[in-house]
Each structure stands twice: as structure tokens, then as C-alpha cells.
Amino acid sequence: MLYFYLKPNITIKSKTYLYKKYSQNHFNMKNAIAGFSKLSKEEKINWIANEYFSNPNEAISTIKQYWNSDENLQKLHDEFIENTITNFYLPMGIAPNFLVNGKYHSIPMVIEESSVVAAASKSAKYWSTRGGFKATVLNSEKIGQVHFIYKGDSEKLEKFFSQIKNKFFIATESITKNMQKRGGGILDIELRNKTNELENYYQLHATFETKDSMGANFINSCLEQFAKTLKEESLLFDDFLEEEKNIEVIMSILSNYVPNCVVRAEVSCKVEELSDKNISNPKEFAEKIIQAIRIAEVEPFRAVTHNKGIMNGVDAVVLATGNDFRAVEAGVHVYASRNGKYTSLSHAKIENDIFTYWLEIPLALGTVGGLTSLHPMVKMALEILGKPSAHDLMKLVAVTGLAQNFAALRSLTTTGIQEGHMKMHINNILNQFKTTDEERKLIKKHFENNAISHSVVVEFIENLRK
Structure with a gap:
């Protein structure tokens, strides 16, 4: 792993030059940069423009063209994700x-x-x-799972789960309190034996009601607490042999498959x-x-x-x-x-x-x-x-x-689907060829009663301009 510290007082051009020189000598890598997330927005844009475009100024102009004129609104958009350089608009x-x-x-x-x-x-x-x-x-049930490995007697695990099941609900009371006030919360928790599909694989399969919230953060917080409780309680369970106490939690995560x-x-x-x-x-x-x-x-x-x-x-x-x-x-x-x-x-x-x-x-x-x-x-x-x-x-x-x-x-x-689709798609073709208002009128008039395809429209535009 290469760690390359970019000092803030070095210009973006110098940073890029130093990094490229180092990487070409040692790794022969092109278009790679370390510390990109630490650069300012302007520095990110300059690096992208200079690295990937033959006309950097034009690229920078296009990127900035899609910024919001309201600085506060643009800042809001910038903070939705990471390494933001501009906005990508959809109609x-x-x-x-x-x-x-x-x-x-x-x-x-x-x-x-x-x-x-x-x-x-x-x-x-x-x-x-x-x-x-x-x-x-x-x-409207949603699902989350704690995936874990248990190398022991499955009957012991089932007994263990039945004895501690209520502790999962108790341990998450601080998380579920507000959701319960809105009529939601944890609906049920099951122990599922999946060892016929993967050796030693079990899961806690939990169902949730999250009301008007999509609930991803709520569900994942509950699951991580389930995992913690599972580990802690397993160490205290007398029926487990020493090696059976070593439950290995692989991950705790909601499922985007919601068949209920x-x-x-x-x-x-x-x-x-x-x-x-x-x-x-x-x-x-x-x-x-x-x-x-x-x-x-x-x-x-x-x-x-x-x-x-x-x-x-x-x-x-x-x-x-x-x-x-x-x-x-x-x-x-x-x-x-x-x-x-x-x-x-x-x-x-x-x-x-x-x-x-x-x-x-x-x-x-x-x-x-x-x-x-x-x-x-x-x-x-x-x-x-x-x-x-x-x-x-x-x-x-x-x-x-x-x-x-x-x-x-x-x-x-x-x-047939193309007749209606192409009538709507014709504007994209006209924009692609930067047609004038007068050309648009003539083209649309012609294709009111003629079949439309991309090649036919392009041919008509070319003939119109001769």
C-alpha cells in the first residue's frame, strides 16, 4: 500500500506531478492519485480536468455550469455524498x-x-x-439478519437462544423506544440453522416494522446490538463447552429482500x-x-x-x-x-x-x-x-x-412500441444535431405522417442542410 502525503501548500499541479513521477517510477500507474479526498473541491476539479481532458478549461466550465447559483443549496448537495465536483441533473x-x-x-x-x-x-x-x-x-415487514458461525451442538444453540431471546428485546430498548411510540419496532427474532447450505452457519433472522421510515439505520443499530448480546450471553451459558462459547459473528445487516x-x-x-x-x-x-x-x-x-x-x-x-x-x-x-x-x-x-x-x-x-x-x-x-x-x-x-x-x-x-417511443425520442435527436427552431418545425411537420427512426431523422436533417 502506498501512502503519499500531499502538503496543503503545494499546488495541485505540483502534487499531481510529484505523485505521477513517483507512481510511474515505482508502479507504472496512470491517472492515480493519493489523498484525493483531502483536496479542496477546486483542486479535485482541476486534477480531473487536467488529467482526463484535452481542453481542461472547457471541462471546468462544463462542471461549474451545473452548480447551483445559491451557495447554501450547492453546499447542501455537496454534502450528500463524498468527493463532489458538480451536480448531475435528471428531468x-x-x-x-x-x-x-x-x-x-x-x-x-x-x-x-x-x-x-x-x-x-x-x-x-x-x-x-x-x-x-x-x-x-x-x-410491511422488513428484515435484518445477524450472520454467525457456531461450531457446536445445534440443540444446545437452540436451547441457548430460547433462554436469551427476550434479552435481545431488552438490550435494544433505548434504540426502539421512539419507533415503538410510532407503532413500530422489532416484531420477532428467529434462530435459523443454515448448516445444510454452509458449514457451521447460523443466523438471527429478525423482522421489523418501521412505519414511515425506511428504517435502515434503525434496523442495523438493532442488529449490531443483537450481535453484541449474542456474544456476551454465549460466554455465560453453562451448557456450552469452552469451544462452543466462541461464536463468531460475521456481519449484521438489513436485507433489501422484503417478501413480506x-x-x-x-x-x-x-x-x-x-x-x-x-x-x-x-x-x-x-x-x-x-x-x-x-x-x-x-x-x-x-x-x-x-x-x-x-x-x-x-x-x-x-x-x-x-x-x-x-x-x-x-x-x-x-x-x-x-x-x-x-x-x-x-x-x-x-x-x-x-x-x-x-x-x-x-x-x-x-x-x-x-x-x-x-x-x-x-x-x-x-x-x-x-x-x-x-x-x-x-x-x-x-x-x-x-x-x-x-x-x-x-x-x-x-x-408496436417504436411509433410512440420515437415520437418522444425525436427531441433528443434534434438536440444532438443542434437544430434551429425553423429546422425543428420542418422536421416535426415532415414526421407527423412518416415513420421515424434515428437514421431516417438524421438523413432528413442532412438533406435539409444541403
Whole structure:
């Protein structure tokens, strides 16, 4: 390991030169720097610009172009993560007309992909005249585990656990006190024997209710106290042999797989009510939707893309509300594989001439803590949603995923997905080629009645400019 102290009175250029000279002589490393986190923001930017760009001044200008003009707001953003140099913006849009459990909502969505917000909005409007969305939180348990190694008699361990189980609750009273006031806390703790999967491996498997908080810090604090109590109590247990007292805790951490923190979203109407100006044969339309979902239920290659469409809606709202979309994605895809094969998250059926379309999805979300009280746009998004509880937010996220999925399948089984997508994507192409306002008018007019593809639009622009 190389430790290289960068003195504060040495300029960034000198620091970089000295480090590069040292590293090239000893390790032949390029673009490496020690003590980067200790540099000022300006020094970090200068190093990045000089090290990676042929025009450093242009790079610095671009980086600073995305700073907030309000210094306090920029400082707030800088402190969200480490080694910040600038902000990376994503568009925030609104999908209106979501009728959910009898109440209208406008859904904020943060996403970079064309057509997603438009598709969700179109589905919301379509279903608002057919009874709207129904959403129900089926359960909201969250999970954490203490993973440990025990080299001894499993029956002794089970006896030990049954005798000290209540001590885990007592030892965490100071941590759980405030959560219990809000109706949450530790629900249960189990000892699980996993030695058939890994030699000497056991776990404390705990379930939690964290109410409006996502609860990661709360759960992890409880788990670390469980681990401490487990170790301390094992040394006092008379039935253990000396070697059995040596319980080795490997780690204590929450799980992002929450199969009992699930919300159901659905829409339904009479088959005949599915008709509109683009659906002349509603029964055929409903049957094609059901068949498309059945394909996603049995074919993993299709299921992945099918579920990705659901997550277009889910992730966009999760991001807008300051929640952890990586945790949600990881948990959702394991849930889609819970029966041993990756399959569709959504389902549809016709019974008694009623078309029903639904999904059940695990969502561990929070509306307090984290970025919810810090990020100005997150606070605004939650305000737009009516300051929802965690359960209400779960419902709104789930219906957005269902709406997005319905829009995608409607396009796929009727006109095809590219027609609508490319109409939305054309602005990206026009921006890429820096078209003028006059050129945009001519291009959009031409493609009102002509098929759109990237190459065709580019060819039209080139011909227009000749």
C-alpha cells in the first residue's frame, strides 16, 4: 500500500506531478492519485480536468455550469455524498390524472428515458374513466439478519437462544423506544440453522416494522446490538463447552429482500369497457394482453424486459421521493424469482366478463428521514403527493409501475412500441444535431405522417442542410 502525503501548500499541479513521477517510477500507474479526498473541491476539479481532458478549461466550465447559483443549496448537495465536483441533473416530470382508491393524484417522476412519463400519463387517464386504480398494502415487514458461525451442538444453540431471546428485546430498548411510540419496532427474532447450505452457519433472522421510515439505520443499530448480546450471553451459558462459547459473528445487516413488505395494485372493468378510439375489438385486445403477460410468465428473456417496463414507473417515483431505487430494484428482481424461475411481476385474467390486471411488488419505502427532509425537490415531490405515509407512497409507486406496464403492453400488442417511443425520442435527436427552431418545425411537420427512426431523422436533417 502506498501512502503519499500531499502538503496543503503545494499546488495541485505540483502534487499531481510529484505523485505521477513517483507512481510511474515505482508502479507504472496512470491517472492515480493519493489523498484525493483531502483536496479542496477546486483542486479535485482541476486534477480531473487536467488529467482526463484535452481542453481542461472547457471541462471546468462544463462542471461549474451545473452548480447551483445559491451557495447554501450547492453546499447542501455537496454534502450528500463524498468527493463532489458538480451536480448531475435528471428531468423531473409529472404524470397527472392518477385516480387511486377514489382520489386523484399527480405523480412526480424522475427519469431520463423518453416516453415513460407520457405513457404513464396516458394509462392514468385511460383508467380514470374505468374506475381507476385500487391499491392495498398487504404487509410491511422488513428484515435484518445477524450472520454467525457456531461450531457446536445445534440443540444446545437452540436451547441457548430460547433462554436469551427476550434479552435481545431488552438490550435494544433505548434504540426502539421512539419507533415503538410510532407503532413500530422489532416484531420477532428467529434462530435459523443454515448448516445444510454452509458449514457451521447460523443466523438471527429478525423482522421489523418501521412505519414511515425506511428504517435502515434503525434496523442495523438493532442488529449490531443483537450481535453484541449474542456474544456476551454465549460466554455465560453453562451448557456450552469452552469451544462452543466462541461464536463468531460475521456481519449484521438489513436485507433489501422484503417478501413480506408487499403492495398490490390493480385495475378492472368489463371487457366491453376497454374499447376506445384505438381499440375497436375489446375482447381481442384483452386476450392479447393476457397472452403477452403469459409469455412473460414463462419466458425469462421476455420477463426481464417486461419487468424493466414496470420499473421504469417504479424507479422514477422512488427517485423523485428520495428513496433507494437500487435497493428496490434488487429486492423486486429476487421477488420475481422467488419460485425458482424469473417471471412476470404483473398478471391479468378475464372472469365473468371482467378484465382484471394487477401486480404485487415488494417496496420498502420511507417518507421521513434520509433525503426526505433535506433535498428541496424531494420535499416538493412529497408535497405534490399530499405528504403521504410510507404505506400511501407504496401504493402510489405500485400503481405507477402498473400504469407503465399496461401502456407498454398496449403499444406492443397494437401499434408496436417504436411509433410512440420515437415520437418522444425525436427531441433528443434534434438536440444532438443542434437544430434551429425553423429546422425543428420542418422536421416535426415532415414526421407527423412518416415513420421515424434515428437514421431516417438524421438523413432528413442532412438533406435539409444541403
